[in-house]
Amino acid sequence: MPDKRPVVFLGTPVAAVAVLDAIVSAGHPVALVVSRADTRRGRGGAESPSPVKARALELGLAVTDRLDDLRTLAVPPHAVAVVVAYGRIIPVDILALMPMVNVHFSLLPRWRGAAPVERAILAGDAETGVCIMKMEEGLDTGAVYARRTTPISVSENAAELTQRLAQMGASLMCEVLAGDLPDPVEQAGESTYAQKITAADALIDWTEPTELTLRRIRAVTAHTFVNGTRLRVLRAENVGQAGGQSLMDGNGVVGTPDGAVRLLRVQPEGRAAMSAADWIRGLKSQFPLPVG
Amino acid sequence: MATPYVGSLIVVGYDIRTYGDPVLAAIADEVENIDGKLVRLSQSMLQAMYKAPGLGLAAPQIGVQKKIFVYDIDGEPITLINPRIVESSGEWVYDEGCLSIPGLYVEMLRPKQVLLEALDLNGNEIKIEADELLARLFQHELDHLNGVLMFDRMTDDQRKEALVEYRKLSDGDLPRGETRHIALK
Numbered sequence: 001m002p003d004k005r006p007v008v009f010l011g012t013p014v015a016a017v018a019v020l021d022a023i024v025s026a027g028h029p030v031a032l033v034v035s036r037a038d039t040r041r042g043r044g045g046a047e048s049p050s051p052v053k054a055r056a057l058e059l060g061l062a063v064t065d066r067l068d069d070l071r072t073l074a075v076p077p078h079a080v081a082v083v084v085a086y087g088r089i090i091p092v093d094i095l096a097l098m099p100m101v102n103v104h105f106s107l108l109p110r111w112r113g114a115a116p117v118e119r120a121i122l123a124g125d126a127e128t129g130v131c132i133m134k135m136e137e138g139l140d141t142g143a144v145y146a147r148r149t150t151p152i153s154v155s156e157n158a159a160e161l162t163q164r165l166a167q168m169g170a171s172l173m174c175e176v177l178a179g180d181l182p183d184p185v186e187q188a189g190e191s192t193y194a195q196k197i198t199a200a201d202a203l204i205d206w207t208e209p210t211e212l213t214l215r216r217i218r219a220v221t222a223h224t225f226v227n228g229t230r231l232r233v234l235r236a237e238n239v240g241q242a243g244g245q246s247l248m249d250g251n252g253v254v255g256t257p258d259g260a261v262r263l264l265r266v267q268p269e270g271r272a273a274m275s276a277a278d279w280i281r282g283l284k285s286q287f288p289l290p291v292g
Numbered sequence: 293m294a295t296p297y298v299g300s301l302i303v304v305g306y307d308i309r310t311y312g313d314p315v316l317a318a319i320a321d322e323v324e325n326i327d328g329k330l331v332r333l334s335q336s337m338l339q340a341m342y343k344a345p346g347l348g349l350a351a352p353q354i355g356v357q358k359k360i361f362v363y364d365i366d367g368e369p370i371t372l373i374n375p376r377i378v379e380s381s382g383e384w385v386y387d388e389g390c391l392s393i394p395g396l397y398v399e400m401l402r403p404k405q406v407l408l409e410a411l412d413l414n415g416n417e418i419k420i421e422a423d424e425l426l427a428r429l430f431q432h433e434l435d436h437l438n439g440v441l442m443f444d445r446m447t448d449d450q451r452k453e454a455l456v457e458y459r460k461l462s463d464g465d466l467p468r469g470e471t472r473h474i475a476l477k
Contacts, residue, residue, distance in 0.1 A: 288397070290389030291429040292348035292361065292436060 005177050006076040008098065009061075009084075010034045014051040015166040016084035019103055022170035023082060024059055028177060032073055033063040036087050070094055080181070082173060083135055084166075092137055100135035101176065102142070103169035105162065107149060108133060109191035112140035117162045119194035120152065121219035122201070124211070127151045128161070130169040132176045134184045143184030145176050157218040157235070210238055210259045226283070232267040252276035306340045306354035311393050311441065311458070313355075320350075320357045320437045323373045326415045330360070334371040334413060337362045346391045348429045350436035353392050361433035365426055372418075375410035377434055385476055386428050390442050395461035398442055398454055399476035402431055449477050 007028045009020050012035050024030060033056040038047040049057070056063040067090065070081075081100040083090070090100070106116035107129045120128045129149040134142035148168050152161060176182070197220050204213055204224040214236060216222045223232045239253055239262045252263040263276035309315055323330065333356060341349035341362055348363035359374045382404030389397045406427045408420045422430050435441070443451055457472040466472075 288387055288389060290344070290346040290391045290394075290397075291425070291432045292346060292350055292353070292363070292391060 004028045006031050006079040007177070008032050008034070008070065008073070008075070008079060008081040009052075009056075010067075010081060010086040010090070011052045011084040012036045012050045012087045013085050015105075015162050016052050016086075017055045018163070018166035019082065019084045019170040019173055020052060020055060020059075022174050023177070024061075026174045026177070029076070030056075030059075030061050031076055031079060032069065033061050034067060034070065034086070035063060035065055037065040067091075067094060070097055080177065081135075082177075084169070090135065095135055095137065099181065101145065101173070101181075102133045102135050102140075103166075103173055104131045104133055104140055105165045105169065106194065107131065107147060108140060108144060109187040109189055111192055111194040113194040114196045116194040117165065118158050118197050118201075118219045119192075121156075121158055121161065122215055124215055125152060128165070130165050130172055132169070132172055141187065143186050145182050145184045146172050148172050154214075158220065204233060206254060206256060208256070210256045210261055213256060213261055214238060230269045231279075232273075233263055233265075234267060234273055235265040236261050236263050238262075252280055306336055308340060308344060308349075308353050308391050309355055310462070311443070313392075315352050315355050315357065316392055316436070316441060317439045318352065318357055319439045320352055320359045322359050323411075326373065326411065326413060330358075330373070331413060333358070334360065334362055338364070338369050338371075341391075344391050346389075347425075348433050349391065350433045352436050352439075359437045361437065363429055363433070365429065371413050372408070372410035373412070375408055375430070375434060375437070377406045377430065378409050379407040380427075380431075381405050384424055384428070386425070387473060388428065388432065388442060389471075390432070392436075393442060393458060395466070395471050396442075396454060396458050396474070397471055398446060398450060398474040400442070400445060401476060402428060402445075406430055446474075447477060450474050 004027045007023055008031050009023065011020060020033070033052065035050045035053040035056070038049050038053070053063050053065070067088065071094065075098050079098050081098050083100055083102040104116065106120060108131045111119050117128070127149055129147055131147045132145045133140065134145065136142040150164065150168060202220045202222050204216060204222050206213070206224070217233050217236050221232055223230050225231065239260045253260050254263065265273060266276050266279050267273040268279060333351065337349050337351065337354060340354055341364070347365055348361060350361040351358045360371065361375065362369060362371050364370065380403035383401055384404035385399055385401050387397045388400045404427060405421070405423050408422060408430050410418060412418050435445070443454065446454060454474045457474065460466050461470065461472060
């Protein structure tokens with residue numbers, strides 16, 4: 001068996017774990033895993049490692065949260081650094097240490113930046129994809145080694161699409177790493193920036209068309225307010241021209257200017273996710289309806 | 293940006309009449325014919341009731357002076373025509389609300405059980421024994437068909453407080469969706 005190219009892996013969230021797993025399964029030696037520092041989860045909760053760090057420890061790989069450790073690492077010959085949603089800007093002098101390739105979850109140059117999956121869904125894009133890109137100083141501007149396209153399903157939310165793109169990115173990355181790196185192709189076409197998701201992006205505006213509201217619910221952890229308290233809407237569906245309904249009709253249907261949306265799964269403030277039907281049942285017992 | 297309120301955003305069909313509208317103080321007429329027109333009326337009433345939302349609705353609340361009311365307590369819409377309460381017993385206190393006095397809930401003491409006789413949409417004579425919430429709903433709808441509102445049933449102390457609170461609710465001094473509860477006294 002020919003020697004597999006050694007890899008240094010930089011990544012943080014769960015989407016990066018799929019790529020790390022694929023690289024390890026393909027037999028690439030992993031010299032070091034760099035992940036962002038442990039974060040505190042929940043109020044007063046214990047520090048918990050990032051998904052990538054946790055997986056690296058399970059796999060028995062060397063892992064660090066200090067990017068500086070790369071400066072002192074004895075980089076194996078032909079090694080490539082694979083970067084997947086690391087979550088920090090990588091300084092120029094570290095970029096110069098070894099070739100670095102990045103998995104980006106969009107069809108570049110569309111949706112450069114922090115939230116490509118969310119922005120593609122919000123914009124109603126029919127398709128998206130993954131790019132294996134050369135890391136350079138600019139934000140997601142590097143030349144592209146390989147790309148793969150996939151349609152966006154209208155029932156898919158950002159977490160599901162991210163997971164699917166992570167799998168695609170993992171296998172595409174392994175193809176790229178298998179041989180000599182191909183000549184990358186400069187990005188061409190109109191570029192757009194995937195700005196970070198803001199509080200305004202996550203607020204449902206019921207005066208917007210049905211389509212947009214449903215996209216928002218799929219793209220981000222969207223919420224609305226009911227009697228002054230926040231309600232996250234996790235899943236909803238289009239129920240067509242059923243105008244004139246209100247949320248409390250027992251079916252969880254909310255009117256929009258061009259139809260209506262049925263809430264399917266929700267998470268009230270400070271509580272676990274539940275079906276909309278259970279939530280409405282609770283609401284009704286809390287606020288009695290007028291008898292007539 | 294204003295806080296969005298999840299509620300009915302599109303007004304279709306009938307508006308629900310509120311306190312002060314003379315139709316709510318009139319005695320409704322007996323229904324003579326159960327025909328397609330009456331079936332359509334009951335459907336409009338159910339639509340207005342679900343939209344409101346409320347558990348029941350009497351015809352005068354949408355401006356129709358006929359002895360007919362609709363309700364849905366456990367997922368089944370029911371229409372009753374020319375109803376009368378033939379027996380009642382017990383006592384029960386309930387925080388009663390009315391779609392025609394939106395936002396105001398008043399604790400009221402009324403009989404706990406009633407026996408109601410009415411016609412259904414097929415013209416069949418039916419009898420329903422009702423307890424607690426359903427019994428309260430029947431009594432509330434019967435009041436509407438006789439031109440009686442909750443204000444007419446409150447104690448003097450309750451009425452004084454209720455009118456003050458209802459003024460705040462109806463003048464828009466309080467946010468939409470806000471409620472006020474008047475204890476029994």
